[in-house]
Every structure is written in structure tokens, then in C-alpha cells.
Amino acid sequence: MPLPTWDVFIIIAFILSVAYGFILRREKTITVLCSTYIGIVIASNFSNYLYELFNGDKFIAGQVWIKSDASLPTISIALLLISSFFISGAINSTSNKAGDISPFEIFLYSTLNMALIIATILNFLPEETRIMANNSSKIANIIYSYHTVWVIAPPILLIFLNFRKK
Numbered sequence: 001m002p003l004p005t006w007d008v009f010i011i012i013a014f015i016l017s018v019a020y021g022f023i024l025r026r027e028k029t030i031t032v033l034c035s036t037y038i039g040i041v042i043a044s045n046f047s048n049y050l051y052e053l054f055n056g057d058k059f060i061a062g063q064v065w066i067k068s069d070a071s072l073p074t075i076s077i078a079l080l081l082i083s084s085f086f087i088s089g090a091i092n093s094t095s096n097k098a099g100d101i102s103p104f105e106i107f108l109y110s111t112l113n114m115a116l117i118i119a120t121i122l123n124f125l126p127e128e129t130r131i132m133a134n135n136s137s138k139i140a141n142i143i144y145s146y147h148t149v150w151v152i153a154p155p156i157l158l159i160f161l162n163f164r165k166k
Contacts (some may be wrong), residue, residue: 006137014114021110022103029106032088033113033154039084040120047076047124076124080117105161112154119147 021029054070122130122144134141143150 006133007139010118010137010139010143013118014111017114018107018110021106021113025106028088029109029113030158032084033109033116035084035088036113036116037154038087039080040116042083043076043080043120043124047072047079050075050079071126073124073126073129077121080120080124084117108157109154112150112157115143115146116150116154119143119150123147 021032024032051070051072054066054068054075056067118140122133122140125133130144134144
């Protein structure tokens, strides 16, 4: 029996992201999107420091260091996902109102958020692994090819849809 391809996992991730977006509703969906951007900034800026710390090259307070075989891509991806998760939980509002957003907009925000996460994860991977993933998955190749679009599209959509409502 053949193993499922990367495309299956990517499609499942998109389905779960959209379902999660409908559960969260407007404000929380936008919060998750913003926390993804914050997670990207944190992972981009602090993963090298953590990589050096986990490989024993850096010390905390001149004495504490950790010796492991963690790779830079693993640390970057873990830092992106963990920081996004904790930040979205910390700043999610407790509002119960649904907001004035259509299901189509929730679908767009959730889809763009997942595309941004997957494109960033692919960007953090070593080049050989990324090429292998892009060659074995049509969806991953498309998502990675349009990485800049996934970074720019959500803020443009937020601005456009907010002006449209006013």
C-alpha cells in the first residue's frame, strides 16, 4: 500500500485551518493570522541564537549550555509554531460576538494563514529537503513559489475588506 503524499497532508492542514477559522470567528481568526506574523519574526530573529545554545556554542549567564544535535531548520520551525500558538492564546479576545464578517472572508483569512505557515516552514528547510518536498508535491511547490504573495496578501486583504465595510 503506497504511503500518502505530501499533498494529502497539506490538504488536511488547509481543511483543519478553515474549520478552526469558522470555530474562532472574525476577531480571533485575525488574531491567529497576526500571531503567525509575530511567530515568523521571532523564529527568523532568534532561531540562530537557540541553535548555538542547543549546540553548546552559546552560554546563558556564562555557565548554562545545552548539548544536543538539533538542526537549525528544526529549531526554526518549532519556534515558529510554538510562539504562534502561545501568542495567539495570549492575545485572543474573550469576545463572544461573531463580528460582521462573511464565511467567505473567514475562509480567505484561514487559507492565507495556512499558506503562510506552510510557505515559511518550507523556507526554513534546508535546500535539499525543500527541493525534494517541492518535487514530490505539486501543492508544496505552488505554495513555496508564491511565498511573497502569502506574506503580502493577508495585510492587503485586511485593509481592503475594512475599507469596503466603512
